[in-house]
Amino acid sequence: MPSRPGVYSAMFALVATLATMPGAQAEPVEDFYRGKTIAFIVSSSPGGGYDTLSRAIARNLGKHIPGNPSIVIRNMPGAGGIVATSYIAKVAPRDGLTIAGVQNNTPFEPLFGTKEADYDATKLIWLGTPSVETGTLIAWHTSPIKTLDDAKKMEMTAGASGANSTPSFYARLLNELLGLKIKVITGFPGQNEAYLAMERGELDSYGVTFWSSLTSTKSDWIRDKKIRILLQYGPERNAALPDVPFGPDLIADSDDKLLFEAANAPLAAGRPFVAPPGLPPERAAALRAGMLATFRDPDFLAEAAKQQLEVDKPTSGEALQALIARVYTMPPRISERLRRIAQDY
Numbered sequence: 198m199p200s201r202p203g204v205y206s207a208m209f210a211l212v213a214t215l216a217t218m219p220g221a222q223a224e225p226v227e228d229f230y231r232g233k234t235i236a237f238i239v240s241s242s243p244g245g246g247y248d249t250l251s252r253a254i255a256r257n258l259g260k261h262i263p264g265n266p267s268i269v270i271r272n273m274p275g276a277g278g279i280v281a282t283s284y285i286a287k288v289a290p291r292d293g294l295t296i297a298g299v300q301n302n303t304p305f306e307p308l309f310g311t312k313e314a315d316y317d318a319t320k321l322i323w324l325g326t327p328s329v330e331t332g333t334l335i336a337w338h339t340s341p342i343k344t345l346d347d348a349k350k351m352e353m354t355a356g357a358s359g360a361n362s363t364p365s366f367y368a369r370l371l372n373e374l375l376g377l378k379i380k381v382i383t384g385f386p387g388q389n390e391a392y393l394a395m396e397r398g399e400l401d402s403y404g405v406t407f408w409s410s411l412t413s414t415k416s417d418w419i420r421d422k423k424i425r426i427l428l429q430y431g432p433e434r435n436a437a438l439p440d441v442p443f444g445p446d447l448i449a450d451s452d453d454k455l456l457f458e459a460a461n462a463p464l465a466a467g468r469p470f471v472a473p474p475g476l477p478p479e480r481a482a483a484l485r486a487g488m489l490a491t492f493r494d495p496d497f498l499a500e501a502a503k504q505q506l507e508v509d510k511p512t513s514g515e516a517l518q519a520l521i522a523r524v525y526t527m528p529p530r531i532s533e534r535l536r537r538i539a540q541d542y
Contacts, residue, residue: 226483229293230264238289238297240281242274246410250327250468250506251298254488257497261487266294278303279313282471286316289473293480296324301466302363304521308459308532309539319525320474322481323517326467327492327501327508331408331435332367334377334428340401345427345442348377355379355402356391361539363463364391364404369538370460371428374453375444379404396423407464408435409507430457432465455531460538462524467510469517485514 237255241247248270255268273281278300289295304323306314336342342353357364360383368379381404385391392415394400408429411419418424429435430444445457472484491497492511501508512520527535 227263230266234267236295237270238281239272240278240299253500257494258491261490291473291475296472298470301463310536322472323514324470324488325514326469326512329467329510330464331431332405335424337395352378353401355404356385356400357381357404367405413505
């Protein structure tokens with residue numbers, strides 16, 4: 198029969214082994230979040246579309262995370278969402294108590310060669326999006342540009358804030374892939390000023406107009422046929438635009454198709470939400486599950502409908518992570534073309 202010291206030594210050895218096993222000392226997710234507060238960073242100023250959506254999510258998210266933490270919004274605008282994304286990537290604590298809602302360009306800015314975007318988007322924990330975007334090319338009803346073929350034959354003026362803005366980028370992309378003749382006029386403070394110039398007959402178009410923006414802010418333009426919608430593009434056809442040509446269907450070359458897919462990735466990312474890299478896996482899973490449950494929550498959907506927010510295409514964090522990873526594994530010749538178009542100004 199073994200001596201008592203031998204028994205004790207064996208017990209201590211067993212305890213030490215169990216203590217070093219993965220997850221042995223992990224605090225249950227519910228216990229961790231109980232009584233805590235999650236800082237919800239919004240990469241835009243108060244009152245805008247991203248801010249309105251994020252606040253609606255914040256009011257419902259806590260009940261879908263084990264432990265029911267409180268959620269507090271903190272606005273962090275700057276550089277088209279890059280400031281907030283960089284904060285998440287490099288500064289925010291990696292404990293599951295900080296998340297962010299960022300613009301859909303930010304996962305791909307490093308690929309575009311944007312110097313300020315010095316983070317690895319593939320290592321961030323993407324939590325999902327409640328919708329995808331559909332890009333449209335529109336023309337004011339008095340413009341001589343009445344069809345997509347007209348935009349290939351005649352110069353089409355389109356407003357934008359700057360040469361490196363999203364509308365300018367998509368205008369250059371459509372010119373290259375579809376042979377359009379869009380001439381971008383920069384210097385407009387924002388979309389509303391460019392829209393006003395369209396109404397005055399000073400512009401044919403705006404470089405890119407998201408369908409969700411049109412339906413929520415300019416539904417009268419659609420109703421009263423003040424605009425012609427010449428083209429739609431994005432991750433998939435929009436059912437609300439059955440008779441509008443879909444950009445990817447108009448392209449035959451395989452490399453051009455890949456380029457359009459990569460360029461449309463921000464639209465597929467919709468309104469993305471993100472957490473810092475290196476989170477404990479169980480907390481990352483809880484945040485992803487909580488976000489997806491919020492996107493499907495009747496209370497959230499009712500609030501979104503009241504505020505005319507597009508939330509009809511929820512995408513899980515895992516699917517969003519896979520989308521971003523795929524774009525970063527595109528052949529170098531595709532990413533080089535994408536970077537050239539993004540920086541061609």
